[in-house]
Amino acid sequence: MTFIKKLKQAAGYFWAAAAFLAALAAMSSHEDLGQKIAATGLAISPVFSGGEIARTLDRKGYRVFLHRPVFDALLREKREGFVQIDWGPYEALPARLRESLDLDGDGKEETVLELDKAAPAVLLRTEDCRIGPAEEPLVVEKARAVRLYQEPAPPGGPADMKKIAVRVALRKNCAPANGRAGAF
């Protein structure tokens, strides 16, 4: 057997043994390694989480959480996206919610959302052609307002609450007929 063959053989056995030991080590310390992966800043996509909370509005006994508009795509931004609005805590919400909101952040409230707490069905009124329609509202049990950061919960956002969440479709641009259009 030549030296090169012996070397290859030794390397083969070494790799087999080392890989097995490394695998055992990784499996036994998977919780620590998992924390290290989480610490890299990887986050659940806003497509699922709704994105970070951009603004929090204080109401009587409850809060409205306006998430940032989500147009996320792999490299640039999509033309169509959504914005998520949460109301919580659920227990403190009035029977009927009527909310005037500034979804594009230009200082003017261009959207009105109305929904019932008991049987959530949303009514959206706006003159902005970039906004709407709204998805069926969802009662989310024990949700974190922001999932992008695992722990601790961000200041101003509740750590864990039952809430009503609504997602409103958005378009980057549109040709306004009678409505007005700004920039998201």
Added chain:
Amino acid sequence: MENGRLFKDMDHCPENNAAPRPLKSRARALLLSLPMLAITASMLAGKAAFASDGAAAAYFISLAFLNFMFYKMVRTGRTDKYRAIVFIALAGAAAFSFMSFFLELRGAFGVTPSEIMRGEVPACHMVLPMLFLPALFSKTIVFPGLITGGFASIAVLAIFWVAATLVIGKGYCSWFCFLGGFEDGFSRIFKSPVIKSLRPDLRLLPFAVLLTAVLTSAYTLTHTYCEWVCPYKMVTEFEQVVSLKLLVQSGIFIFMFAALVVILPLLTKVRAQCAFFCPFGAMQTLAGRLAPFEIRIDTEKCSRCGKCLTECPDFSLDKEALEKGKPHISCHLCGKCVDLCPDKAIFFHVKGTSLKTNLEAQRILFLYPAYTFLAAITGMNLQQALLRIFNFFS
């Protein structure tokens, strides 16, 4: 005696020294099984393993089952026969414990829209190929699961995947996947295939599925394969049908499960979902090249009887492979061909080592890591499934 028969089978081999040598005695097999007993005993002894009589019973039954199978594997020299029993048990136990857990938790199998928004959907390895591009470019995970903590988090899944890939490579699909046992079971029901010839270029299909899944997921920032076509949604979980889109998706899941997991494996004896449609398997074919183990064929010993060609469940063996001395890259290292070969011409092999070294030793070297992975995931699921059954009857 089985050992005697195996020795007789080997008598005609011209290079008896190089052929796999089954262990001569029970004592030797027991000795070789002791490290596995120690590994599995510590792996299965989690915090809740002795929390109740039922949990302790589940622990000891799982431990006994897994170690008996390993002992039989070592003693008889047959790999696939006992691997398949454990692998099929794994699929059944995983589906049962998973579905019953969520039935208990939420009162239904289906994932609720609320759970998706909360990001509490348990992750599955099938989603991994679709996560890499978005994670690389946007630092986001396109799956509504937990990064750490909870039931089956993405980080833990990724760690186990890296570990298994480094050690057993494509063997993941026959030694660690908790879904493949369904097809493996169905592919063994008929003695011979009803559909005997399959187009060889079908081997490329998983790569096309992988490419499509990766690109569409990157474009939409969702896990498209899982959302639309994954057959295994039927035995894990799918979204509650609350819209026409979800009704269509559920219909597709049922069709894909029936076609790829039940009917085609029955008719072809090939694990059809794994061989033709699994994006994770295709990714594993590429990533698994790093692993130190492979299957090799001694072209001089091979009498070209063709038994392995009709029995390979991965669609990895044909005349070309026999001539080349190694199966196609889609090989799952299940060991069925190694068990079946009457010439003992097919064997497990550590890359870089001589093809004429002690092949039984190389098989044992492969079995330790491969069976550790199989035992880890089977033990965990079997314990949970048994505990649920005990709790139900008590």
